[in-house]
Amino acid sequence: MFSDPVQFVINAIYLVPGLLIGLIGHGLAQAAFAVARGDQTPRIDGRLSLDPSRHLDPLGTIAAFFINFGWAREVRINPYRMRGRLDPALVALAGPVANLLIAIALSIPIKLALTAGLFDPGWPPWRVLLVAFYFNVALAVISLVPIPPLDGYVFVERLFRRRYGRFFARIDAQRQLIQLVFVLLVLLTGILGFLYLPVARFLLRVPPFG
Numbered sequence: 001m002f003s004d005p006v007q008f009v010i011n012a013i014y015l016v017p018g019l020l021i022g023l024i025g026h027g028l029a030q031a032a033f034a035v036a037r038g039d040q041t042p043r044i045d046g047r048l049s050l051d052p053s054r055h056l057d058p059l060g061t062i063a064a065f066f067i068n069f070g071w072a073r074e075v076r077i078n079p080y081r082m083r084g085r086l087d088p089a090l091v092a093l094a095g096p097v098a099n100l101l102i103a104i105a106l107s108i109p110i111k112l113a114l115t116a117g118l119f120d121p122g123w124p125p126w127r128v129l130l131v132a133f134y135f136n137v138a139l140a141v142i143s144l145v146p147i148p149p150l151d152g153y154v155f156v157e158r159l160f161r162r163r164y165g166r167f168f169a170r171i172d173a174q175r176q177l178i179q180l181v182f183v184l185l186v187l188l189t190g191i192l193g194f195l196y197l198p199v200a201r202f203l204l205r206v207p208p209f210g
Contacts, residue, residue: 012065014124018132019064020052022099022139027055027072029098034091039081047075059179060149067186069138071149079158092154099140106133107203114204134200141196147182148175 028050031042046054057073064070072095079088106129113119113126120126146152148171157168171178186192 008065014128014131015065015068015135017128018135019061019070021102021132022136023057023061023064023070023072024050024052024055025098025102025136026095026139026143027075029094030075030091033094034075034077034082034087037082037084037087037091039078039087041078041081042075045076057149063183064135067183067192068135069142069186069192071139071143074149074154086159089155089158092151092158095151096140096143099136099143103133103136103140103200103203106136111204133204134196137200137203138192138196141199142192145195148172148178 027047031045031047034042035048042048049055055072057071060071060073062070075091077088077091082088084090110119110126110129110133121130143150144152144155146156148154153171157171161168
């Protein structure tokens with residue numbers, strides 16, 4: 001960013017469509033799953049909406065422009081209104097699943113263009129599509145890491161909160177610090193690529209002809 005602010009702005013512009021699709025789709029999928037399982041809380045909160053302001057988390061959105069990964073606002077639920085015991089935990093998984101499905105959908109035109117020799121990563125429309133693909137793969141994979149505020153942590157917390165309430169209370173008390181450390185770790189190490197790039201390469205594999 002500081003060495004080439006113009007390139008940073010250009011990259012941010014290319015990221016915006018994928019970011020909106022990814023984070024809105026993530027939050028909307030979680031809200032829809034919760035409502036389908038009997039809890040109307042997300043509907044009351046306005047989370048069954050395509051309005052970005054209903055889903056974007058300020059820190060998670062800012063982080064996306066610096067580390068190419070972000071997170072949506074957590075969907076508020078009432079576990080006691082859901083039909084199944086595991087439903088509250090499964091709400092957390094609905095977001096990453098939605099991002100994986102979005103990434104798969106985006107990979108189809110990319111793979112078709114690659115096989116036909118028509119893909120040019122420097123052409124703006126293709127670049128927007130490619131950035132959106134990688135961003136959604138990152139959301140799908142990295143969201144499952146079990147640290148707050150990511151869905152992997154929410155999933156584990158909703159499964160074991162009753163049994164280990166004191167442990168999770170301590171983590172929640174340090175949530176903002178953990179988020180900051182996570183962002184700094186990613187900035188300094190670039191570890192995210194090791195997590196999601198293998199999945200992205202797998203999805204973009206083009207089968208040979210013949």
